[in-house]
Amino acid sequence: MAMTAQDTAAASAAQRPPASAADSPGGGATGNPKALYGGTRSRRITVHDITAAKERGEKWPMLTAYDAMTASVFDEAGIPVMLVGDSMGNCHLGYETTVPVTLDEMTMLSAAVVRGTKRALIVGDLPFGSYQEGPVQALRSAMRLVKDAGVGAVKLEGGERSHGQIELLVRSGIPVMGHIGLTPQSVNTLGYRVQGRGEEAAQQLLRDAKAVQDAGAFAVVLELVPAELAAEVTGLLHIPTIGIGAGVDTDAQVLVYTDMAGLTPGKAPRFSKKYVDLRRALGDAAREFADEVTAGTFPQAEHTFH
Incomplete structure (x- = not known):
């Protein structure tokens, strides 16, 4: 019987060694130092x-x-x-x-x-x-x-x-x-x-x-x-x-x-x-900044030079 895409993915996952965040610049360890994602080489791909x-x-x-x-x-x-x-x-x-x-x-x-x-x-x-x-x-x-x-x-x-x-x-x-x-x-x-x-x-x-x-x-x-x-x-x-x-x-x-x-x-x-919803996060940050400016609460003492 032919394997489905889900079966193939599950089999691959079962064979993959446990991940260690230290193995990868992105935390996506594969167990292979030569891996494109999760490898340990720092030179250009x-x-x-x-x-x-x-x-x-x-x-x-x-x-x-x-x-x-x-x-x-x-x-x-x-x-x-x-x-x-x-x-x-x-x-x-x-x-x-x-x-x-x-x-x-x-x-x-x-x-x-x-x-x-x-x-x-x-x-x-x-x-x-x-x-x-x-x-x-x-x-x-x-x-x-x-x-x-x-x-x-x-x-x-x-x-x-x-x-x-x-x-x-x-x-x-x-x-x-x-x-x-x-x-x-x-x-x-x-x-x-x-x-x-x-x-x-x-x-x-x-x-x-x-x-x-x-x-x-x-x-x-x-x-x-x-x-x-x-x-x-x-x-x-x-x-x-x-x-x-x-x-x-x-x-x-x-x-x-x-x-x-x-x-x-x-x-x-x-x-x-x-x-992630960066559009909402940036919009919320912009509105919070604008609210503080119009209310006179930004900048405060820690943001000011004398």
């Missing part, structure tokens, strides 16, 4: 470490980050990979979609995240319009993120259609993370809906996944993909899969940090989970 994690069958977390201070918090928590995503357009720069994000904006914020971290692998997104013209444009854009921002890898959207871009970047020494399924830069064509449903769409997603791997990408994001299809892709590829709305069987999971931290207004996406 590299794409070779990502490949080794796949070979070990290790699952790992990835979060987005857009500034040095937030990135430093996640680095101290032990998050091994951070994506400076073009999601900054929605949750950091005030755009309605990711489409308006520029390479200049991406370079500036990627550099900030790199400066705020010591251990995490930083992946910079190639924004819309910075690689669609072809491999040479993609190489110029990726070089800016690597040389000017200091990222360890870049990410770009597309499977078969981006094969040439990925291949040239990798051949030029730039590690590439692919992104298939829902590709937000194509929102005007795809809309925001699950990708890969139906036989024809599923076969196209499988071809896209293989194209990304064959072109030399070190990992691939699967966004809004049926869990069963994501599990099939994960089993077929030798590179890690990173799920967002793609079920539990991918090698890694990524969330937009403002969704995870409860900063995003309105209803959170179904695939996300709010681990």
Whole structure:
């Protein structure tokens, strides 16, 4: 009888050694000093470490980050990979979609995240319009993120259609993370809906996944993909899969940090989970500060110089 995802998770948990907070910068010990999350190495994570994690069958977390201070918090928590995503357009720069994000904006914020971290692998997104013209444009854009921002890898959207871009970047020494399924830069064509449903769409997603791997990408994001299809892709590829709305069987999971931290207004996406309500906490703190200022109770003697 085939094991369910719950059975697999339970078996893995049973085999895992007891956790010790001292083993990990984030308190998430795995018993393996080489583990991406919970390991004891303090140097920068590299794409070779990502490949080794796949070979070990290790699952790992990835979060987005857009500034040095937030990135430093996640680095101290032990998050091994951070994506400076073009999601900054929605949750950091005030755009309605990711489409308006520029390479200049991406370079500036990627550099900030790199400066705020010591251990995490930083992946910079190639924004819309910075690689669609072809491999040479993609190489110029990726070089800016690597040389000017200091990222360890870049990410770009597309499977078969981006094969040439990925291949040239990798051949030029730039590690590439692919992104298939829902590709937000194509929102005007795809809309925001699950990708890969139906036989024809599923076969196209499988071809896209293989194209990304064959072109030399070190990992691939699967966004809004049926869990069963994501599990099939994960089993077929030798590179890690990173799920967002793609079920539990991918090698890694990524969330937009403002969704995870409860900063995003309105209803959170179904695939996300709010681990803390920072929007409410910051609002309460701001109101308490304002109340004390208007009442004349802040600043007090301990906050005053003479």
